[in-house]
Amino acid sequence: MPGQRIHHDDLMCSPELRTSLYASYRIDGELDVNGFIVALSQAVKSHEVLRIGVSQEPGRDPRQWLREEPGGGSLISCRNVQSASEEQFNRYARAVLAKDLSDSWDLGSQYPFRYRLLRYSPTVHAFLATFSHVALDGRGRSLVLQSLWQNLAGGERHTSPVSESSAAGFMDSALRHAEISLAGGARTSEFWLSRLRQKLPPVRFSADLLTEPASRECATERVLVQGERLERIRSLSRLKGCSEFQWVVAAFADTVFEVVPQDRVAIMIPVDTRLASEQNVSGMFTVPLPLFIERTESLDQSIRQARREILSVIARRNVSSTILDGIREALSSADSADAPGFSVTYVNGQWNQSEWHCGDVVAQEGAYRPRVSLHSTGMDLRAVSGDDSLELTLTLDVKISSPDAVCRVIAFLESRIDGSIPGR
Structure with a gap:
């Protein structure tokens, strides 16, 4: 996709650039961690773009493919944080998210996401999500997070409507858009060329x-x-x-x-x-x-x-x-x-959506910016x-x-x- 190509090329030319999207949630209530991981796994399974890999050989165009579904530590990092106070925990969560945002992406060997679940107490968790901009735009980020919380609210057997409708996948859309740009290429090209001639x-x-x-x-x-x-x-x-x-x-x-x-x-x-x-x-x-x-x-x-x-x-x-x-x-x-x-x-x-009610827990976005x-x-x-x-x-x-x-x-x-x- 052209939007992906821009971010990929910019990163190739300037590796110091950091182009990521993120979300942070405070989760109140007694969270079923296993159920949460299942809901997250369902979301990754349903959204093809979370499983893309991108590589480029010298002198060739970048190539995109689909990976296998991640499991275990490849899906999410879970940690029990020992903090003297909740304020100290909050500072730690913000520091972890800042570190994830500052890290570069290598989509030749990594999935285009980083998920972390931090536990302060049985009733307070922090969920931190970081995404590569090569994979997701703002709308895509929202769709992925919506799937997660809807899956969690529905239980292990539930698949969100968003996940079902996106099952056809990003790769099919990428091919479709390539055909569209070719079909209307001459007219679109002339429109932009005529505008750019007016310096x-x-x-x-x-x-x-x-x-x-x-x-x-x-x-x-x-x-x-x-x-x-x-x-x-x-x-x-x-x-x-x-x-x-x-x-x-x-x-x-x-x-x-x-x-x-x-x-x-x-x-x-x-x-x-x-x-x-x-x-x-x-x-x-x-x-x-x-x-x-x-x-x-x-x-x-x-x-x-x-x-x-x-x-x-x-x-x-x-x-x-x-x-x-x-x-x-x-x-x-x-x-x-x-x-x-x-x-x-x-x-x-x-x-x-800034707040999600999933059974006995409530997830509030923006707590660890x-x-x-x-x-x-x-x-x-x-x-x-x-x-x-x-x-x-x-x-x-x-x-x-x-x-x-x-x-x-x-x-x-x-x-x-x-x-x-x-x-x-």
């Missing part, structure tokens, strides 16, 4: 934002939108005839033009290429594709442009690895290596949408990470999310 101007940060970095860490700011403010934003977006995703992209695009003087930029978005019949198939279906955005003069123009661009790109999302390589090469050669880049990731929080430093070579926005919240995480390049610059950018983004564009 972008050299992009630079505005001089008044640049400062000498005080540290090598990027600035990360989080904004949580809730309550009446969120209701007002969603009502306004519906009134303007756009989705929340399109609203967020338009807001981010206007914010980008606050930090660069250029009038046209590329903003990368991850696009899920799953077909309607593959919504419950786990794997790495997501590809990064560019929106070409121009500076506008009004809120309505920004929204219309974002909507038009997103719909055009989604309609041509089934790209081959060759096309994707061409897009990446064209964008990287449009300017020097130190030019800033911009991206938006939008996550539907409904995919990620490690401290990780986010990296950006420009400006990146991650938006997680839930029923009653919209969480925005903005990461800025170290060159525009002074307190004054961060405050200015965040203030603009928040005002634009609220539906206004200062100064227009």
